[in-house]
Amino acid sequence: MASKYKGYAGRMLDVDLTTGKIGEYELSDRDRERFIGGRYISTKILWDLMKPGIDPLSPDNILIIMTSPLTGTGAPSTSRYDISAKSPQTGTIGHSNSGGNFGIHLKKAGWDGVIVRGKAQSPVYLDINDDAVLIKDAKAIWGKDIEETKELMGDKKAGKMVIGPAGENLVRYAIVVSQDRAHGRSGMGAVMGSKNLKGIVAKGSKKIELYDADSFKETIKKWIKMLQGHPATGEFAPKYGTSGFLKSLSDHHALPTKNFSSGHYEDAQMLTGQTLTETRLVKNDGCQSCPIRCARIVELDGRQIKGPEYEILCLLGSNMLINDMDAIIRWNHELDTLGLDAISTGTVMGFAAELNEKGMWKTGIEFGKKDNISAVIRDIALRRGIGADLAEGVKYLSKKYGGEDFAPHSKGMEMAGYEPRGAVGHGLGYATANRGACHLDGGYMIYFEATGPAILDPYDYRSKPSYTILDQNLLSAISAGGNCLFTSWTILPTIVFKVPNSKIVSWLVTQILTVTWPAIELILKMPSSMMRYHLPMLPHSKAIKQATGMDIDFGRFSRMGERGFTLERLFNAREGFSAKDDTLPKRFTDEEQIPGNAKTKVPLGKMLPAYYKLRGWDANGIPTPATIKKLDLEDLIRS
Amino acid sequence: MSYTITEKCNGCGACARNCPAVAISGEKKKPHTIDASLCIECGACGRICPQAAVLDAEGASCMMIKRSEWLKPDIVLESCVACGICIDACPVGCLVLSELPRKKGVDAFPYLKDAKACIGCGFCSRECPVEAVVMQIPIKTQKVAASGESA
Numbered sequence: 001m002a003s004k005y006k007g008y009a010g011r012m013l014d015v016d017l018t019t020g021k022i023g024e025y026e027l028s029d030r031d032r033e034r035f036i037g038g039r040y041i042s043t044k045i046l047w048d049l050m051k052p053g054i055d056p057l058s059p060d061n062i063l064i065i066m067t068s069p070l071t072g073t074g075a076p077s078t079s080r081y082d083i084s085a086k087s088p089q090t091g092t093i094g095h096s097n098s099g100g101n102f103g104i105h106l107k108k109a110g111w112d113g114v115i116v117r118g119k120a121q122s123p124v125y126l127d128i129n130d131d132a133v134l135i136k137d138a139k140a141i142w143g144k145d146i147e148e149t150k151e152l153m154g155d156k157k158a159g160k161m162v163i164g165p166a167g168e169n170l171v172r173y174a175i176v177v178s179q180d181r182a183h184g185r186s187g188m189g190a191v192m193g194s195k196n197l198k199g200i201v202a203k204g205s206k207k208i209e210l211y212d213a214d215s216f217k218e219t220i221k222k223w224i225k226m227l228q229g230h231p232a233t234g235e236f237a238p239k240y241g242t243s244g245f246l247k248s249l250s251d252h253h254a255l256p257t258k259n260f261s262s263g264h265y266e267d268a269q270m271l272t273g274q275t276l277t278e279t280r281l282v283k284n285d286g287c288q289s290c291p292i293r294c295a296r297i298v299e300l301d302g303r304q305i306k307g308p309e310y311e312i313l314c315l316l317g318s319n320m321l322i323n324d325m326d327a328i329i330r331w332n333h334e335l336d337t338l339g340l341d342a343i344s345t346g347t348v349m350g351f352a353a354e355l356n357e358k359g360m361w362k363t364g365i366e367f368g369k370k371d372n373i374s375a376v377i378r379d380i381a382l383r384r385g386i387g388a389d390l391a392e393g394v395k396y397l398s399k400k401y402g403g404e405d406f407a408p409h410s411k412g413m414e415m416a417g418y419e420p421r422g423a424v425g426h427g428l429g430y431a432t433a434n435r436g437a438c439h440l441d442g443g444y445m446i447y448f449e450a451t452g453p454a455i456l457d458p459y460d461y462r463s464k465p466s467y468t469i470l471d472q473n474l475l476s477a478i479s480a481g482g483n484c485l486f487t488s489w490t491i492l493p494t495i496v497f498k499v500p501n502s503k504i505v506s507w508l509v510t511q512i513l514t515v516t517w518p519a520i521e522l523i524l525k526m527p528s529s530m531m532r533y534h535l536p537m538l539p540h541s542k543a544i545k546q547a548t549g550m551d552i553d554f555g556r557f558s559r560m561g562e563r564g565f566t567l568e569r570l571f572n573a574r575e576g577f578s579a580k581d582d583t584l585p586k587r588f589t590d591e592e593q594i595p596g597n598a599k600t601k602v603p604l605g606k607m608l609p610a611y612y613k614l615r616g617w618d619a620n621g622i623p624t625p626a627t628i629k630k631l632d633l634e635d636l637i638r639s
Numbered sequence: 640m641s642y643t644i645t646e647k648c649n650g651c652g653a654c655a656r657n658c659p660a661v662a663i664s665g666e667k668k669k670p671h672t673i674d675a676s677l678c679i680e681c682g683a684c685g686r687i688c689p690q691a692a693v694l695d696a697e698g699a700s701c702m703m704i705k706r707s708e709w710l711k712p713d714i715v716l717e718s719c720v721a722c723g724i725c726i727d728a729c730p731v732g733c734l735v736l737s738e739l740p741r742k743k744g745v746d747a748f749p750y751l752k753d754a755k756a757c758i759g760c761g762f763c764s765r766e767c768p769v770e771a772v773v774m775q776i777p778i779k780t781q782k783v784a785a786s787g788e789s790a
Contacts (some may be wrong), residue, residue: 074768205679220768283740283747288727293722
């Protein structure tokens with residue numbers, strides 16, 4: 001049954017690798033209306049199909065690749081697609097969103113998504129060519145690194161998503177790669193490895209039909225112009241990439257340094273995007289359909305390769321007390337070809353270095369020591385020697401060797417490159433994010449607390465629950481709709497980027513933003529019927545409406561974000577997660593980052609009750625029946 | 640819908656050699672056929688057929704055009720946002736992203752690397768979200784055509 005809405009391909013592939021059966025999955029239009037696309041539709045399908053309590057690396061886990069209505073329509077930054085499953089890193093819902101052209105090709109082949117169940121007896125890959133879907137033998141490419149796999153697997157012009165040796169060896173933070181972009185977090189590469197699935201290839205010749213193609217084209221033309229004219233997405237990101245704000249994070253004491261023990265790194269300037277651009281950048285790169293183009297191309301051994309992102313410059317840089325950008329460029333390339341998540345690997349290394357320094361686990365991994373990092377990265381991917389333990393992640397290491405107080409993770413997912421004590425709202429995001437300590441799922445509060453132009457007081461805790469919820473809802477809605485999260489940067493009008501030039505005005509803006517949190521609470525409580533408009537600086541809802549023909553406006557769009565976020569929470573609750581798991585290690589909640597300054601810790605105990613209350617969850621962090629009813633999720637609970 | 644070949648076809652095989660989707664088959668000197676499930680409606684067969692034996696998706700007869708006068712993409716650098724959609728849309732892979740960034744700035748840009756391979760389908764221009772790809776007869780040929788008219 002095809003969808004009545006345009007924009008979608010309207011069909012979903014359902015593949016069982018155990019039996020080799022290839023069929024279709026019927027997704028109802030009601031679910032499309034409620035969850036739009038990407039991670040939220042995946043979570044709904046997982047909720048329907050998967051039994052709670054299963055082992056994420058067993059054949060019982062279900063892997064879902066899902067696109068969104070805007071994927072491949074030409075709207076800006078919409079090459080993105082999502083991979084979801086129960087996460088082997090955390091046991092919570094796992095989802096990972098990335099650029100790369102696989103999603104576009106999958107949709108052109110006539111499929112909105114792919115559900116993969118079971119486990120193949122020997123290595124295979126899935127070949128999708130329009131309606132022809134085949135499970136093909138991959139014994140010859142099993143064990144190959146990601147670069148070679150992309151070369152060897154399937155047609156040259158097809159979209160591909162592949163795993164490397166790390167995924168095959170079930171490293172808990174293995175990635176999936178499409179083109180040069182990686183699904184880094186949640187360990188989706190390991191889930192694919194556990195199914196003996198080396199990759200998926202898609203090629204198609206179908207067109208994506210739109211509901212109102214003419215107005216849609218007008219909207220995206222204006223949208224692209226806005227993104228190009230905006231200081232954040234038109235100038236800063238293309239010029240300096242994601243690491244452009246590294247120095248400013250350090251100045252705000254939010255740059256993880258020496259395994260998150262400090263937020264300030266004296267050599268930060270040597271690792272910034274500005275330095276990268278001046279000394280090493282060959283040219284920009286970007287995802288298909290994206291006008292922002294924040295990716296970097298640099299040279300390594302005479303070859304043009306993908307340059308480092310912020311996260312690795314911080315986590316293998318300042319967090320390891322290493323200021324050598326060239327070394328990091330090399331490690332970045334090694335992680336990408338072996339198939340390891342740069343964020344988790346960096347945080348694991350930092351934690352191992354502190355364990356080593358404290359004499360709790362002697363591994364030879366030391367702060368500031370560069371010569372053995374390449375070897376350790378290889379060992380993790382192949383699970384050799386100390387790599388076997390490192391491949392299990394920070395939580396496992398802290399249980400086995402101690403150091404739980406300073407093990408930077410939440411729910412088992414390693415923290416991303418932001419020190420929460422320098423931005424307490426970001427800390428609240430880490431604790432409450434559905435997939436673990438993820439900066440994006442957590443609401444990316446750092447943009448309002450340190451990296452952005454107009455900032456909230458980073459230590460003021462009262463303003464944070466409402467802003468965090470607003471951000472979490474919006475970002476996840478944008479992601480479900482199919483855009484890159486960087487398209488949210490235009491939420492701040494151009495004028496505020498000129499503010500920091502004046503200290504008094506900047507101070508004033510900070511004060512005003514910080515004390516206006518009750519207004520944000522009011523917005524959150526407002527029924528969506530009171531927001532029947534589209535925001536000019538966030539045209540996402542308008543584009544979805546014109547692409548699909550769905551009756552959606554900004555109010556429904558953000559309500560959809562809230563609904564999905566709560567659905568993921570319900571999924572986690574069904575797996576046994578509750579308020580007790582919304583925590584951060586003691587280092588962040590009890591120790592002052594700057595000794596003597598009592599404000600420099602994350603007052604999680606003060607923020608969480610307000611957060612739950614605003615979300616309509618009970619004191620144990622479980623959504624109440626009233627909230628479930630308000631969000632139109634009742635049918636999930638009843639069945 | 641797909642392009643079709645009428646009985647006027649004499650089996651010269653020019654269309655089959657030109658088809659980027661490998662959708663055309665047939666024996667030499669015998670009428671060829673187009674596999675509707677493979678046809679991408681680029682129109683290359685219609686432009687090359689000397690017998691005017693090809694009908695487009697709407698059923699209209701296609702006219703042969705001299706290969707040198709096929710429309711080719713020209714990139715308006717000022718409007719281009721380097722999103723790469725045109726490169727992906729090209730069925731023959733004749734467009735690529737430049738090795739070096741454009742003069743001012745850090746962004747590479749698409750250009751027609753293999754002009755001979757271009758079949759003039761215009762998919763690049765159609766898919767471009769900012770109308771930065773203009774299809775036109777390459778300048779050299781335009782001049783020749785103009786002088787031919789005046790003579």
